Amino acid sequence: APEMDGEAVRDRALASLTRARARTTLLTSCVEEPDLVAQHSPLMSPLVWDLAHIGNQEELWLLRAVGGREAMRPEIDSLYDAFEHPRAERPTLPLLPPDEARRYAAEVRGRALDLLESAAFHGSRLTEAGFAFGMIAQHEQQHDETMLITHQLRTGPRALSAPDPAPAPPFDGPAEVLVPGGPFTMGTATEPWALDNERPAHRREVAPFHIDTAPVTNAAYQAFIEDGGYTDERWWAPAGWAHIRRHGISAPLFWRRDGGQWLRRHFGVTEVVPPDEPVLHVCWYEADAYARWAGRRLPTEAEWEKAARHDPVQDRSTRYPWGDADPTPDHANLGQRHLRPAPAGSYPAGASPLGVRQLIGDVWEWTASDFLPYPGFTAFPYQEYSEVFFGSDHKVLRGGSFAVDPVACRGTFRNWDYPIRRQIFSGFRTARSGAV
Numbered sequence: 001a002p003e004m005d006g007e008a009v010r011d012r013a014l015a016s017l018t019r020a021r022a023r024t025t026l027l028t029s030c031v032e033e034p035d036l037v038a039q040h041s042p043l044m045s046p047l048v049w050d051l052a053h054i055g056n057q058e059e060l061w062l063l064r065a066v067g068g069r070e071a072m073r074p075e076i077d078s079l080y081d082a083f084e085h086p087r088a089e090r091p092t093l094p095l096l097p098p099d100e101a102r103r104y105a106a107e108v109r110g111r112a113l114d115l116l117e118s119a120a121f122h123g124s125r126l127t128e129a130g131f132a133f134g135m136i137a138q139h140e141q142q143h144d145e146t147m148l149i150t151h152q153l154r155t156g157p158r159a160l161s162a163p164d165p166a167p168a169p170p171f172d173g174p175a176e177v178l179v180p181g182g183p184f185t186m187g188t189a190t191e192p193w194a195l196d197n198e199r200p201a202h203r204r205e206v207a208p209f210h211i212d213t214a215p216v217t218n219a220a221y222q223a224f225i226e227d228g229g230y231t232d233e234r235w236w237a238p239a240g241w242a243h244i245r246r247h248g249i250s251a252p253l254f255w256r257r258d259g260g261q262w263l264r265r266h267f268g269v270t271e272v273v274p275p276d277e278p279v280l281h282v283c284w285y286e287a288d289a290y291a292r293w294a295g296r297r298l299p300t301e302a303e304w305e306k307a308a309r310h311d312p313v314q315d316r317s318t319r320y321p322w323g324d325a326d327p328t329p330d331h332a333n334l335g336q337r338h339l340r341p342a343p344a345g346s347y348p349a350g351a352s353p354l355g356v357r358q359l360i361g362d363v364w365e366w367t368a369s370d371f372l373p374y375p376g377f378t379a380f381p382y383q384e385y386s387e388v389f390f391g392s393d394h395k396v397l398r399g400g401s402f403a404v405d406p407v408a409c410r411g412t413f414r415n416w417d418y419p420i421r422r423q424i425f426s427g428f429r430t431a432r433s434g435a436v
């Protein structure tokens with residue numbers, strides 16, 4: 001019945017918005033005011049900018065676009081427009097101080113929830129199946145991941161903690177899986193809160209390939225380092241080689257050599273780099289170089305999605321590797337439940353039909369592919385979400401990290417960044433062509 005559908009949409013929107021705000025509140029209350037207004041890296045905004053920007057986007061899309069309300073504070077719109085002010089210049093803006101930013105975001109949220117009570121979930125693309133509410137919950141969770149990156153870049157004692165993932169029994173399955181050739185459906189026509197770049201669904205032919213069963217581990221990556229990987233030009237794309245030379249890069253971000261071992265700073269704590277965890281904080285050039293050193297390559301975006309979604313028995317694409325059910329803590333490491341990836345080979349319940357593990361959660365996985373529109377793409381609801389980023393400047397990452405909430409992570413979800421970026425929660429797995 002339509003009433004039932006509307007109720008389910010309302011419940012899902014309310015739960016998603018509420019979960020996002022709980023996370024935002026934690027990330028902006030676990031440090032004192034000076035740490036909220038400071039810029040911890042030129043790559044990042046002050047946390048207090050993210051906080052008011054979250055409220056401002058919610059006001060723009062829910063209160064004004066869906067609800068038809070007047071602007072609450074029109075004078076602040078330009079401060080929180082990501083395209084008017086690059087991150088590096090945000091700390092010099094007359095931003096709302098923390099208390100005011102909190103009050104503003106809370107006031108917007110109160111009105112948005114009033115609107116949700118009476119909203120119709122049909123009639124326009126923005127309201128259909130609660131899309132605008134889902135988009136805003138995803139937006140807030142994306143900034144919660146961004147704010148977690150800021151926390152990792154911040155120096156000083158630990159401000160956040162979470163239980164570690166359960167230790168996994170050593171994974172003793174095959175190191176790679178053969179994905180047979182043939183077409184599959186890429187992108188989605190049915191996921192109600194999918195963003196514009198995930199559409200339209202279309203058929204893609206994919207030649208047979210092998211893909212790693214699990215993400216590349218710190219131990220495997222260390223073997224690349226020990227073998228002189230960072231000083232051997234053969235493995236590097238020319239622009240990547242120039243980049244690591246110019247910046248003196250010789251290990252993942254946050255790593256430091258200490259005698260015979262590698263240490264890393266992880267959320268304010270120095271630890272021995274855990275050998276079994278997926279490697280984290282590598283850029284695309286490092287992932288690409290490792291793969292070449294290993295005699296392999298990065299998977300294309302289409303290969304990644306076929307490995308993650310194609311069910312060869314039913315010959316259809318599922319929402320997640322394990323099927324169509326929403327993620328549970330047994331399927332994947334998502335939602336900042338833990339502040340690190342789980343050991344490679346974890347989450348057998350989240351495996352794909354062919355046995356590929358950890359495609360969802362743990363680390364964002366670099367793919368070989370540029371961020372390009374699917375055939376028939378149309379920007380919605382705004383060009384600045386995806387369209388202005390299409391082209392060869394950005395590489396696609398897939399699968400989500402431990403830091404991303406399920407609302408902003410699914411088999412079709414596409415992330416992107418510059419190939420030099422490594423402050424993000426990025427890792428990778430490798431692939432090779434052919435059926436043998």
Ligand code: AVJ
Nearest residue numbers: 139142143146385414415416
């Ligand atoms: C999709 C993660 C690249 O953080 O720049 C947040 C998401 N867009 N606000 C970003 C986003 C607008 C975006 N990424």
Ligand code: FE
Nearest residue numbers: 053082139143
């Ligand atoms: Fe944003």
